[in-house]
Amino acid sequence: MKRIVLWLLGTVSAVVLMFGYHTSTSGPEPSVGPTIGGGANETPATTAPGASTVTGSVAQTQWGPVQVRLTEQAGKITAVNVVQYPNGNHRDAEINQYALPILINETVQAQSAQIDMVSGATVTSDGYIRSLQSALDQGR
Numbered sequence: 107m108k109r110i111v112l113w114l115l116g117t118v119s120a121v122v123l124m125f126g127y128h129t130s131t132s133g134p135e136p137s138v139g140p141t142i143g144g145g146a147n148e149t150p151a152t153t154a155p156g157a158s159t160v161t162g163s164v165a166q167t168q169w170g171p172v173q174v175r176l177t178e179q180a181g182k183i184t185a186v187n188v189v190q191y192p193n194g195n196h197r198d199a200e201i202n203q204y205a206l207p208i209l210i211n212e213t214v215q216a217q218s219a220q221i222d223m224v225s226g227a228t229v230t231s232d233g234y235i236r237s238l239q240s241a242l243d244q245g246r
Contacts, residue, residue, distance in 0.1 A: 160176055172236075174234060175187040176238070205227030
């Protein structure tokens with residue numbers, strides 16, 4: 107009987123420790139690309155002469171805020187910087203590492219907010235498009 111109780115306590119302890127383990131998220135954020143910012147306190151990027159930078163409003167999503175900053179020169183979008191995006195856990199970072207470069211590329215190619223959402227990143231895509239549209243409304 108004593109062995110069973112010790113075995114049960116050991117097993118329960120191991121299971122509790124496994125489910126209670128949190129991976130480290132305090133290290134550097136994975137690099138998503140040169141045009142994706144790290145947060146709201148980011149300093150504005152230097153722009154070329156004649157270029158203007160416009161920051162869209164923050165789009166609140168169920169996974170966190172999304173905010174887009176774009177650079178326009180001669181009426182064309184030349185760069186997009188995602189200032190804020192959901193990155194509170196490993197899954198958010200993984201999804202956005204994949205989705206944001208696609209959204210940025212689509213934006214530069216389309217020169218508008220009429221872009222496709224990224225499958226598997228619907229919430230981020232929706233927030234990105236809403237913030238992008240607000241930036242375009244301010245800049246044009």
